[in-house]
Amino acid sequence: MNTNPEFPAEEPANLKFLRRLVTTLTATMIVGLVVMITLLVIRLNSATPDLALPEYIELPDGTRTTAFTQAPTWYAVVTADDRILIFNRDSGQLTQEISVNSRP
Known part of the structure; x- marks a missing residue:
């Protein structure tokens, strides 16, 4: 175990994978929400003369x-x-x- 504060310990591989997975899922949800809001605004603004x-x-x-x-x-x-x-x-x-x- 590394006790020197100048060199932080490397995080485990499964923690790196989990961090990347959560970041990717968050970005996907944000993009999906923006797309849904955009489609809703387009649909509500379409005129029916x-x-x-x-x-x-x-x-x-x-x-x-x-x-x-x-x-x-x-x-x-x-x-x-x-x-x-x-x-x-x-x-x-x-x-x-x-x-x-x-x-x-």
Whole structure:
């Protein structure tokens, strides 16, 4: 054993391997995290101009809305009287009406 402080003892080979392994894994995790954050930012910043909200929606008289959803070719309005009204995105015309019986 080396007791001279001017010449530190050489560390064992398995400790060198472990130190390099931990350093490599840390660097890999940091790079992976940066890549994931970058991809998330790119994905969230991508615009979807096809899904712009319609300027107005003509609903049947006395209809009260509770929800709205849309897709590239249609949009739907859920009404308070348990109906789903599906409209064509291009023409704005009501194309389908679905009655939802939510009460037993």
